[in-house]
Amino acid sequence: MENILTIEHLSKSFTLHNINKHIKAINNVSFFVKEGEFVGITGKSGSGKSTVLRCIYRTYLPQKGHIVYNSKKFGPIDLAHAPERTIIELRKNEIGYVSQFLNVMPRTTARELVKHAILEMGREAEFADRETEKMLDHFELDRSLWDSYPTTFSGGEKLRLNIARAMVKRPRLLLLDEPTASLDHASKIKVKVLIEQLMKEGTTMLGIFHDLEFMQNLCNREYRIQDGQFVSS
Amino acid sequence: MGESAAPILTIKNLNKQFGSGCDQCGSRAGRKLDKNYCPACGTVYSCQDISLELYPGEVLGIVGESGSGKSTLMRCIYFDQEVTSGEAYLQAYKEGRSNLFEESAQQKRFIRNHLMGKVYQNPVMGLRMQFTSIGNIAEKMIAAGNRNVGAMEARGRELLDRVYIPVYRMKEAPKNFSGGMQQRVQIAKALSNNPPILLLDEVTTGLDLSVQANVLDLIKHLQRELNISILLVSHDLSVIRMLADRTMVMLNGQVVEQGLTDQILEDPQHAYTQQLVHSLL
Numbered sequence: 001m002e003n004i005l006t007i008e009h010l011s012k013s014f015t016l017h018n019i020n021k022h023i024k025a026i027n028n029v030s031f032f033v034k035e036g037e038f039v040g041i042t043g044k045s046g047s048g049k050s051t052v053l054r055c056i057y058r059t060y061l062p063q064k065g066h067i068v069y070n071s072k073k074f075g076p077i078d079l080a081h082a083p084e085r086t087i088i089e090l091r092k093n094e095i096g097y098v099s100q101f102l103n104v105m106p107r108t109t110a111r112e113l114v115k116h117a118i119l120e121m122g123r124e125a126e127f128a129d130r131e132t133e134k135m136l137d138h139f140e141l142d143r144s145l146w147d148s149y150p151t152t153f154s155g156g157e158k159l160r161l162n163i164a165r166a167m168v169k170r171p172r173l174l175l176l177d178e179p180t181a182s183l184d185h186a187s188k189i190k191v192k193v194l195i196e197q198l199m200k201e202g203t204t205m206l207g208i209f210h211d212l213e214f215m216q217n218l219c220n221r222e223y224r225i226q227d228g229q230f231v232s233s
Numbered sequence: 234m235g236e237s238a239a240p241i242l243t244i245k246n247l248n249k250q251f252g253s254g255c256d257q258c259g260s261r262a263g264r265k266l267d268k269n270y271c272p273a274c275g276t277v278y279s280c281q282d283i284s285l286e287l288y289p290g291e292v293l294g295i296v297g298e299s300g301s302g303k304s305t306l307m308r309c310i311y312f313d314q315e316v317t318s319g320e321a322y323l324q325a326y327k328e329g330r331s332n333l334f335e336e337s338a339q340q341k342r343f344i345r346n347h348l349m350g351k352v353y354q355n356p357v358m359g360l361r362m363q364f365t366s367i368g369n370i371a372e373k374m375i376a377a378g379n380r381n382v383g384a385m386e387a388r389g390r391e392l393l394d395r396v397y398i399p400v401y402r403m404k405e406a407p408k409n410f411s412g413g414m415q416q417r418v419q420i421a422k423a424l425s426n427n428p429p430i431l432l433l434d435e436v437t438t439g440l441d442l443s444v445q446a447n448v449l450d451l452i453k454h455l456q457r458e459l460n461i462s463i464l465l466v467s468h469d470l471s472v473i474r475m476l477a478d479r480t481m482v483m484l485n486g487q488v489v490e491q492g493l494t495d496q497i498l499e500d501p502q503h504a505y506t507q508q509l510v511h512s513l514l
Contacts, residue, residue: 017504018511058493060500084479084493085288105475107450116457 002070004173004204005033005056010065010080012051025051027228029065033173038195038205040215042233043225049208052225053175055080056206057097058087069095072172092120096171100181102158104150110136110161111146117165135164139190155182160190167194174198176207180214188214239324240286241429241462242310247283247319249305252276269302269486279305281486283319287430290460294477294494296467296509302486303466304354307434310464311351312341323348325429346377350423354435356415359422362408366393366418369407370425377426392421396451413444417451424455431463437472449475470513474498482506 013024026048033039041049054060056067058079067079071094074086082090091097104113111132118128136146139160145153150161163179180188188211195205195218209215216222224233255274258264261281264271269278279302287293295303308314310321312333321333325348333344350373353359360369367389374385393403396417398410407415416436423431433452437445453476456463467473473480473494481491482503490503501507 014500015502017507054499059495061492061496061502085291087493088478105453107446119457 001034001036003032003068004035004037004070005206006066006068007031007052007056008066008068010052010055010062010067012048012055012060012062024228026055026225029225029228029230031223031230031232033204033206035070035204036199036202037221038199038207038219040219040222041206041208041225042212042215042222047225048228049225050177053097053177053206053208057091057095057175058082059097069173093169094172096166096169096174097177098163098166098174098179099177100159100179102150102153102162106151107149109147110141110150110153113150113161114165114168117169121169131168135168136161138194139164139187156184156187159183160187163191163194167198170198170201171203174203174205174207176205176209178208178210180209180211192218239329241289241324242285242287242464243320243322243329244283244285244310245320245322247280247306247309247321248278248317249280249302249309249314249319250276250278250317266485269300278486280309280316283483283488285481285488287462287464289324289429289462291479292456292463292465292477294465294467294473294480295483296470296473296480297483298468298509301483303468303483304434306483307351307432307464307466311349311432312345323430342376346373347426348428349430349432350426350428351432352416352419352423352434352436354438356407356412356419359419360407360415363406365404366398366407366410366421367403369418370422373422373425388425389421392424393418395424395455396421411444412440413447416440416448420448420451420455424459424461427459429462431461432466433463434466435468438467438469445472452476470498470509482509 008030010026010029012026013022015022029052041052043049051060055062056079062080065080068076069079071077071090077086114132114135115128118131141157141160145157150158153161159182166174180191183191222233224231252275254276255271257273258266258271258276266278283306285293297303309316316334319334322329323333323344326344351359367386370389370392371385374388379385390400390403394400398414398417407418437448440448449472465476477494480494480497481488482497484505490497490506497506498510501510
């Protein structure tokens with residue numbers, strides 16, 4: 001299998017101008033993910049796990065190094081330096097990101113939220129409606145909630161919706177930043193079933209989980225961050 | 234899918250200064266300004282070498298404090314003001330090969346009426362407050378060469394309905410309307426000729442929160458539905474967060490930073506942007 005993601009000498013630090021501080025988050029990180037793999041990242045809290053994922057998604061601007069992603073549309077492309085327009089297109093069509101926080105447009109219903117994720121890929125409205133309902137059903141989100149605003153949802157419901165929105169796109173690469181952090185056991189099982197299904201369909205996944213058992217049941221390989229460095233384990 | 238690669242609007246090195254400049258501030262390299270103001274001659278450099286590209290269907294946000302040059306930039310693009318220097322190209326006009334700023338006044342009027350719509354912060358700037366609302370919309374359509382009253386009225390009704398102005402009030406003047414309604418009439422007017430580009434200058438500033446939400450939802454809705462490109466100026470980061478795909482940050486007439494909106498908000502690089510983001514949270 002080819003590498004879908006090759007990270008070379010990635011460094012990221014934050015300069016906080018108002019308090020004159022420079023914080024090093026990750027330093028000279030290199031690793032790879034092969035197509036179709038599920039790779040887990042572990043490490044102490046504050047070790048820079050999320051920073052790595054956010055650099056890949058370009059929510060953080062990497063300073064040094066390369067993040068070479070093998071895109072279906074663009075071929076090998078360095079996400080650390082790619083134009084913003086390209087990143088936007090990759091986010092719409094190829095790379096998904098799920099965090100433990102739901103970041104939504106205010107006054108958008110759960111149904112609209114998931115549906116829009118499909119529409120922005122250029123799919124037809126009918127298809128989007130169908131897939132949206134399937135996905136919301138799978139996560140057993142109460143039907144009465146479908147047309148209400150997620151801001152009123154419980155933590156678990158928000159999280160399930162968040163995952164539904166990312167997974168409905170069937171992305172080629174899915175970044176998972178503690179997606180099961182506050183889920184009960186039954187919901188975790190649902191996430192697990194979907195992850196397995198996506199794996200079967202060929203989605204590559206890179207994820208951080210606080211629940212190590214959950215992760216180790218699913219992942220093919222594991223990296224541990226130690227002192228800002230990636231160690232294969 | 235398949236966004237076209239060519240920008241719909243390209244601005245290159247746009248400069249706008251008020252005042253003639255002097256030896257100390259004449260060339261950009263050696264310029265020593267107090268913010269955007271030359272202490273020696275009093276010239277104000279409102280926009281300095283601003284370049285941007287707006288793509289089809291994209292919302293580009295421009296943030297910055299009051300006086301940073303955001304509105305001046307918008308006024309220059311809409312020909313409300315003459316630029317000092319710079320270039321602008323519109324894909325829909327002569328295939329993007331002609332610098333708009335060098336066109337005749339007549340051509341500029343054509344471009345403004347056919348290819349752009351603008352919504353001002355102050356509705357007095359964008360509307361004739363004494364005219365009927367539908368008359369305001371018709372005005373822009375007439376300016377674009379429409380002469381068929383029936384067709385214009387039908388289009389006006391459709392637009393007002395779309396921005397949730399009750400059709401039975403369409404013959405009322407905007408001066409009778411609330412601030413939010415006036416903004417919605419402005420949006421309807423701006424959209425009347427189906428322009429590929431919409432310029433929004435602080436459209437929700439001064440509106441109370443629920444009305445603001447209403448106007449923002451309308452814009453988002455129309456943008457998704459019409460796939461129109463929007464240049465969105467705001468000093469309000471939550472407006473930018475909600476609507477913009479990419480964001481430019483302006484300070485003292487210059488672009489200090491630009492990037493994906495979530496990156497600007499989560500990982501701001503410039504000291505000013507950090508201050509702005511931290512003021513929000």
